[in-house]
Amino acid sequence: MDHLCFDTTKIDKIQDLRERGITVYPYKFERTDTVREIKERFADIGHDKSPDAVSTAGRVYVVRQHGKTIFADIGDADGRIQLYIRKNDLGEESFNLFRQYIDAGDIIGVAGHVFRTKMGEITIWVDRFELLTKSVCPLPEKFHGLKNVETRYRQRYVDLIMNEESRGIFRTRSRIISHLRQFLFERGYLEFETPTLQPIYGGANARPFTTYHNFLDQRLYLRIAPELYLKRLVVGGFEKVFEIAKNFRNEDIDTNHNPEFSMVEIYEAYQDYNDMMDLTEEVIVHLAGEVCGTTTLSFAGHELDITRPWHRLTMEEAVQEYAGISVRDHSIDELRTFAGEHGVRGFEDITTQGEFLALFFEHFGEKNLIQPTFIYDFPIEISPLAKKHRESEGLTERFELFIAGMEMANGFSELNDPLDQKARLEEQDARRRRGDLEAQMIDYDFICALGYGMPPTGGVGIGIDRLVMLLTGKDSIKEVLLFPQMKTALPGPDEDADEE
RNA sequence: GGGCCUGUAGCUUAGUCGGCAGAGCGACGGACUCUUAAUCCGUAGGCCAAGGGUUCAAAUCCCUUCAGGCCCGCCA
Numbered sequence: 001m002d003h004l005c006f007d008t009t010k011i012d013k014i015q016d017l018r019e020r021g022i023t024v025y026p027y028k029f030e031r032t033d034t035v036r037e038i039k040e041r042f043a044d045i046g047h048d049k050s051p052d053a054v055s056t057a058g059r060v061y062v063v064r065q066h067g068k069t070i071f072a073d074i075g076d077a078d079g080r081i082q083l084y085i086r087k088n089d090l091g092e093e094s095f096n097l098f099r100q101y102i103d104a105g106d107i108i109g110v111a112g113h114v115f116r117t118k119m120g121e122i123t124i125w126v127d128r129f130e131l132l133t134k135s136v137c138p139l140p141e142k143f144h145g146l147k148n149v150e151t152r153y154r155q156r157y158v159d160l161i162m163n164e165e166s167r168g169i170f171r172t173r174s175r176i177i178s179h180l181r182q183f184l185f186e187r188g189y190l191e192f193e194t195p196t197l198q199p200i201y202g203g204a205n206a207r208p209f210t211t212y213h214n215f216l217d218q219r220l221y222l223r224i225a226p227e228l229y230l231k232r233l234v235v236g237g238f239e240k241v242f243e244i245a246k247n248f249r250n251e252d253i254d255t256n257h258n259p260e261f262s263m264v265e266i267y268e269a270y271q272d273y274n275d276m277m278d279l280t281e282e283v284i285v286h287l288a289g290e291v292c293g294t295t296t297l298s299f300a301g302h303e304l305d306i307t308r309p310w311h312r313l314t315m316e317e318a319v320q321e322y323a324g325i326s327v328r329d330h331s332i333d334e335l336r337t338f339a340g341e342h343g344v345r346g347f348e349d350i351t352t353q354g355e356f357l358a359l360f361f362e363h364f365g366e367k368n369l370i371q372p373t374f375i376y377d378f379p380i381e382i383s384p385l386a387k388k389h390r391e392s393e394g395l396t397e398r399f400e401l402f403i404a405g406m407e408m409a410n411g412f413s414e415l416n417d418p419l420d421q422k423a424r425l426e427e428q429d430a431r432r433r434r435g436d437l438e439a440q441m442i443d444y445d446f447i448c449a450l451g452y453g454m455p456p457t458g459g460v461g462i463g464i465d466r467l468v469m470l471l472t473g474k475d476s477i478k479e480v481l482l483f484p485q486m487k488t489a490l491p492g493p494d495e496d497a498d499e500e
Numbered sequence: 501g502g503g504c505c506u507g508u509a510g511c512u513u514a515g516u517c518g519g520c521a522g523a524g525c526g527a528c529g530g531a532c533u534c535u536u537a538a539u540c541c542g543u544a545g546g547c548c549a550a551g552g553g554u555u556c557a558a559a560u561c562c563c564u565u566c567a568g569g570c571c572c573g574c575c576a
Contacts, residue, residue, distance in 0.1 A: 005510075007510075007527080009527065009528070010527095047534095062536075062537085064535055064536065064538055064539095065532085065535095065538095066532055066533060066534085066535065066538080066539090067531070067532035067533060068532080068533045069532085069533040069534075069535080070533095070535095071534080071535045071536065071538080073536075082535085082536070084534075084535085086533060087533075088533080103526095103527090104526080117534050117535075117536090118534050118535090119534070119535070119536075121534095121535090121536075123534085137510085138510045138511080138526065138527075139510085139511085139526080140510075140511040140512085140525095140526090141510085141511040141512055141524085141525050141526060141537095142511090142525070142526080142537070143511095143512080143524090143525065143537045144511070144512040144513085144524095144525080144537095145511080145512085146511070146512090147511085147512070148507090148511085148512090148568090149568070149569060150507090150567070150568045150569080151511095153568090154568095162511095205575090205576065206575080207575085249575085251574090251575050252574070252575065254570095254571095254575095255569095255570080255571095257575075345573075345574095346573095346574085355576090358576055359576080361576090362576065378576090379576095381576095382576050383576090438575075438576080476569090476570095478569095486567090486568085487566090487567070487568090
């Protein structure tokens with residue numbers, strides 16, 4: 001009936017404890033030191049008990065009973081420590097209470113003195129203990145821990161309890177985001193929050209999630225990007241802005257994609273895409289230094305050298321190098337033949353050189369870009385929000401960053417010509433009406449904003465999840481997302497499954 | 501959408517040329533006052549992911565479904 005993990009013998013213990021007048025879920029515990037503080041403070045302790053008393057708290061991981069003595073290991077947010085508990089010290093009643101009712105998984109507070117055992121381990125010689133939380137679910141095995149990938153993702157809390165490595169990844173994730181904010185604050189950028197629920201989605205080519213607001217009686221979309229709102233802020237006079245945004249895209253799930261993911265988007269007035277490439281390089285190298293302390297990263301079997309400056313290739317150069325063809329010098333028919341001969345798929349509907357350039361880059365180039373590489377000067381057809389190239393016809397001032405074959409960042413000299421933007425979005429909208437599910441809508445208010453005048457602006461978006469993957473060496477996005485999207489487990493036979 | 505792989509006790513798993521479903525840890529009971537994967541003695545715990553089929557006999561072979569992982573496609 002229920003899908004809970006509750007263990008009846010543990011629930012019985014709660015009953016017993018209550019009958020003995022013990023508060024099973026008390027409200028507060030005064031701890032003088034964390035585990036780490038104790039280990040640092042008493043690093044040189046000998047076999048005699050410290051004169052100073054300490055109190056600390058944590059989850060019980062292992063209990064080793066030895067008759068009138070008990071050893072137990074407890075762990076808090078950043079460490080584990082051993083407890084030494086003797087019947088002589090606690091008295092019969094308290095000692096038996098521990099012996100009978102404290103299990104691995106429970107959370108307790110202890111008070112005592114610190115000493116080093118004969119085996120050399122810093123240990124708390126416990127004078128008294130207090131049950132702080134009784135766990136009613138069995139902990140996974142102490143030695144092998146929790147390995148099952150599906151359970152680790154579905155019940156991340158158990159993963160975090162059991163696997164220090166997993167806890168480390170998310171600690172690192174938190175630090176990356178914190179250092180990122182600090183980096184940007186120190187350079188004078190302001191952080192803003194823009195709408196997640198949007199009447200018109202834009203800023204990227206992707207299928208949205210659709211929802212509905214009852215009071216407004218109106219369809220809304222979960223944002224696929226914050227871009228168009230952040231540019232409105234630049235119009236409004238904020239010259240250096242950023243947002244760390246959750247984006248939502250209704251696409252497939254794989255090793256590099258989760259339907260909701262985090263991105264930092266940064267915009268700066270009076271800058272262009274060259275400046276944004278510099279900024280991207282600088283911020284990633286800075287974060288690697290803060291978090292990994294190095295400029296050499298190992299990822300999926302590759303040694304990545306992120307020392308600046310990074311490679312920069314135009315898309316045409318990349319296609320020339322990896323596909324061996326100069327798109328500019330061939331007719332559409334020739335390009336079509338080339339695509340067919342090289343097993344490139346999806347070229348049937350393509351009618352322009354620019355689209356072929358992008359297609360060939362994706363097919364031949366992307367996966368080869370292991371060391372950090374900026375690809376720049378993208379075709380205009382696939383870049384509706386990027387400014388036309390100052391010299392080259394048919395191209396835009398847009399770049400993407402690739403590391404280990406992953407797209408890590410995307411930026412441009414932002415299109416700020418309102419008439420051009422209107423024409424480009426109208427073209428997108430026409431495609432959408434022709435059935436391109438990922439083409440953009442026309443956001444007339446955004447075009448209106450540009451109409452008031454946006455200064456020349458550079459912008460970039462950096463995928464935070466992939467950046468965390470890179471800096472933690474994890475080649476699956478699910479390993480760096482606390483709660484990756486999973487298919488809901490089927491309801492039990494007693495529940496109503498159908499509701500159509 | 502295509503391919504490969506996985507699903508056995510709370511956890512980690514053995515068993516898959518078809519022949520009674522095993523272990524370690526954990527739980528429960530007992531012994532033990534410096535152990536640390538503590539040790540020792542004992543007990544309980546399984547619809548072998550679900551459903552169907554082949555067979556005298558299925559965890560094992562076949563089909564379908566569910567969930568997950570990896571690769572490819574798709575996603576610019």
